Amino acid sequence: HDPSPIDVVFEFSSTNVPDFxxxxxxSSWNSCTSPWAxxxxxxxxxxxxxxxVTRGGVPDPTPAEYIWGVIDLFExxxxxTATPSGSVGCSTTFEFGSDQSGANYECQLSFPGSxxxxxxCSSPKTxxxxxxxxxxxxxxxxxxxxxxxxxxxxxxxxAVCE
Numbered sequence: 207h208d209p210s211p212i213d214v215v216f217e218f219s220s221t222n223v224p225d226f227x228x229x230x231x232x233s234s235w236n237s238c239t240s241p242w243a244x245x246x247x248x249x250x251x252x253x254x255x256x257x258x259v260t261r262g263g264v265p266d267p268t269p270a271e272y273i274w275g276v277i278d279l280f281e282x283x284x285x286x287t288a289t290p291s292g293s294v295g296c297s298t299t300f301e302f303g304s305d306q307s308g309a310n311y312e313c314q315l316s317f318p319g320s321x322x323x324x325x326x327c328s329s330p331k332t333x334x335x336x337x338x339x340x341x342x343x344x345x346x347x348x349x350x351x352x353x354x355x356x357x358x359x360x361x362x363x364x365a366v367c368e
Contacts, residue, residue, distance in 0.1 A: 215243045216254055218270065223258030227265060230254055235265070250307055251275045282306040282347035284359040287329070289343075296367040297334040302359060304347035312354075314344040336365040 218226065218240045228238035230246070231253055238256070246252060257269035288301035302311065313327035317339045327345070346358035 211245045211247055213243065213245050214254075215241050216256070216272070217241045218256045220258050223260055223266070225259040226256055227259055228254070228256050229269070279351065279353070281353045282309050282349045282355050283357075284311070284345055284347040284355045286345075286359050286361060289361045290363055293364045293366045294336070296336050296365065297332060298336070298363065298365070299330050299332040300343055300345070300361065301330045302345045303329060304349075304355070306347065306349045308350050309347040312346050312348065314358075315341060316344070317341045336367060338365060338367050340364050 216228075220226075226238050226240070227235040228242050229235050230244060235257070242256075251273060252275070253271060253273045255269040255271045257266040259265050282304045283306075284302060284304055286300065286302050288299070290298045290300075303309075304311075311327050311329065312324040313331055314322060314324050315333055316322065324346070331343075331345070333343075340362065341364070342360055342362045344358045344360045346355040348354045
């Protein structure tokens with residue numbers, strides 16, 4: 207999914223200075239007035255700063271700051287960024303990610319007769335000591351509000367070990 211932009215409004219005032227400059231995240235300082243309205247994309251931490259500017263054009267060296275986080279309330283989507291191709295030997299590595307920053311992951315390596323145990327993991331994930339068998343590797347992202355991907359990324363492969 208593509209998170210919808212959200213609108214935010216900041217109000218500020220001072221009796222000591224006639225003008226203000228505002229900054230969002232790492233953007234440059236720009237002249238602004240209160241209320242200052244803007245539209246941002248969700249996901250991640252944001253920083254708003256405002257500073258007074260004297261009649262002589264000197265900015266306040268200690269701007270007021272407000273830091274907040276925007277959390278995506280949709281379940282994450284897990285994707286592979288690298289998978290083995292064809293048959294593998296006794297070890298293999300997977301790389302994966304999510305459409306939401308800050309996600310954690312759970313992995314599962316299954317083969318005929320195995321259980322469905324999910325364990326915490328991170329990318330890259332390497333499996334060593336495989337035996338000759340057909341396997342399915344599954345990974346699912348869990349976002350910052352503990353929503354998990356209900357359609358994990360899956361990759362089936364064969365290990366041929368001697």
